[in-house]
Amino acid sequence: MDINFVIEKFLLVTILFAITLLIAMYSTYAERKVAAFLQDRLGPDRAGPFGIFQPLADGLKMFMKEEIIPTNASKWLFMVGPGLAMLCACIGTAVIPWGQDLNVGGRIIPLQVTDINVGVLYLFGVVSLGVYGVMIGGWASNNKYSLLSAIRAACQNISYEVAMGLSIIALLLLTNTLSLREIVEQQHGWRWNVLYQPLGFLIFMICSFAETNRAPFDLPECETELIGGYHTEYSSMKLGFYLFAEYINMFVSSAVMATLYFGGYNYPGMDWVAAHVGPIAGPLIGTAVLFFKIFMFIFFFMWVRWTIPRFRYDQLMNLGWKGLIPLAIANIIITGIVIAVVNKF
């Protein structure tokens, strides 16, 4: 293994991590601004011009707060919870292809940390682990509200992972690969998967909302019933980690949706552009396009959150098991039949 490879990957991981945190930080700002816009308010506008330093101020506040660990809490697990949530949220970005290969002086640099051939499965695994952070934190707090919330989170994530997995199976029938890079490459030139799998995308998107615990599926932390849900007892940066993990999850989910269904870094006319702007600018424009798609999804997440009410626990289960899973299975069958028929003739 040559040293350049290590440096290159190290740089990529660092940049990616920084971008993830930056986006998560500014998602909190964007969320408040979007909410303010939808609610006919101004939103944060004190810290810097248009309040753009608000996330920094919030972060500083989180660090300065007194850290409280409840007497009866299970101390170690109480600390592991937010760490695990944050870790699982951050490592999801490793397999997402952020752009075409960069060609720097004859050296090919892929804009992807690792192109493992089971990328989709890896993502699922990481997302599933995320719920452990919530469960451990909720249980370790030794608070009944937190416990209820942890139970809700576990049920919700397990139920919706099934539907999510089934919706992906139909996609895999189409792509014949689990590598995210290949899935993106196949969507080159307007062959976006969302056009072939609209129902699958819809199911996947709804499940993403549930997986990230965003409204209308924010049952684990619904403040009107369970106070703060699993993070009721948390304070200072531990609370910050939980809140941060939610926004990182939202970012990763958006990236996955853009990658799997909306062509990733592909955009119309990219070959023509790439031929005219050179080997470095071309892929970077693709990356910018991917981020544009991600921001659109993040905005959509926020738009939904500030528009509709939340489900009740049993209604959530009904929707998951009686609505989405049968639909996903029907989607698999239809996709399978169509592929068989098309291949035959």
Add this chain to the structure above:
Amino acid sequence: MKHNQPVYTDNDPQNELVTLNLGPTHPATHGVFQNVLQLDGERIVSGVSTIGYIHRAFEKIAEHRPFYQITPLTDRLNYCSSPINNMGWHMTVEKLLNIQIPKRVDYLRVIIMELARISDHIICNTIIAQDTGATTTFLYLFQFREHIYEIYEEVCGARLTTNVGRIGGLERDFNEIAFAKINKFLKEFPIALREFESLLNRNRIFIDRTAGVAEVTQENALSFGWTGPLLRATGVDYDVRISEPYSSYQDFDFEIPVGTSGDIYDRFLVRNEEMWQSLRIIEQALDKIKLEPKGIFHADVPEFYLPGKEEVYNNMEALIYHFKIVMGEIDAPKAEVYHAVEGGNGELGFYLINDGGRTPYRLHFRRPSFINYSMFAKMSEGMLLSDAIINMSSMNIIAGELDA
């Protein structure tokens, strides 16, 4: 009968039920009161309501105060619609003293009471939405409550605890700015209310959350003494404004919306429709005021209505009355009166016994929140925790009115 004592902690490790202390400070209680629930998973097996956390002994304090000093106490009952409480109290004393109120004063009072009703219903309905998770509707409609407060400011100088009006009329006339603000409100509020309704009334998630939840039969509602929107949602068309008109409500043309099943969705719709009817009443009142002689804002009862300072300095009778009122030297007749107004939550009654002195011998507030809340623990049995919480929001329990 053994009193049903709440169990605050899980003492028995073998017990399969979980004790949950919902309150006294919980985001969903919107005030200070507690429910000790026994949970089986998320389902409530039984509950005990504990009240009295902000009991301030208003009824006892009132026994030591002259009538006009009791008004600020009524502010703090249902502080979401203080003007209704204030007016109800003034009307009770006027009934005791047998004072005839000019029509124009009645209409001015109707305007401010209906504004208060709208502000009360805004709170309740947006809180239902908020507790189901729709924060935007809550904050969006709340700015109109702010506009109503601005009208209060013009009328009496205060916003939340208004202390508006005096025995015998109002403290001062509505000024031009107040009328302008009311007209502006009448123009802008219907648009926002329509938007609010379009976001929730046909929203599938909202209907699923509220329809068929916490249904109450008419018999149950009546036997628990329910009044107001909660009772009307079950289909009983009881409204004090119609059945016992006060403050010239008989002059107005408005409808009493009723529901069918008494569930949360019906309560929500009833309150929404009442806001529309209140707007109608205010419009009519504004028209009627134009026909009345200008500048009258109190009845001619010098022995009870505090004269203006200019009068006091230049006019001997006014000086005498001012002295007598302030020193509390005017005796009220020996009598027993009950007067009720339609408050935001139901029949708000004042039961006043006077033994001929200057302070009430006994005063009782019939507080609708207190009476409506008596069913809550029983209703919650068998409900999911989430349902119990929106049920609580839809009952619009105001802690100040609950505990007095």
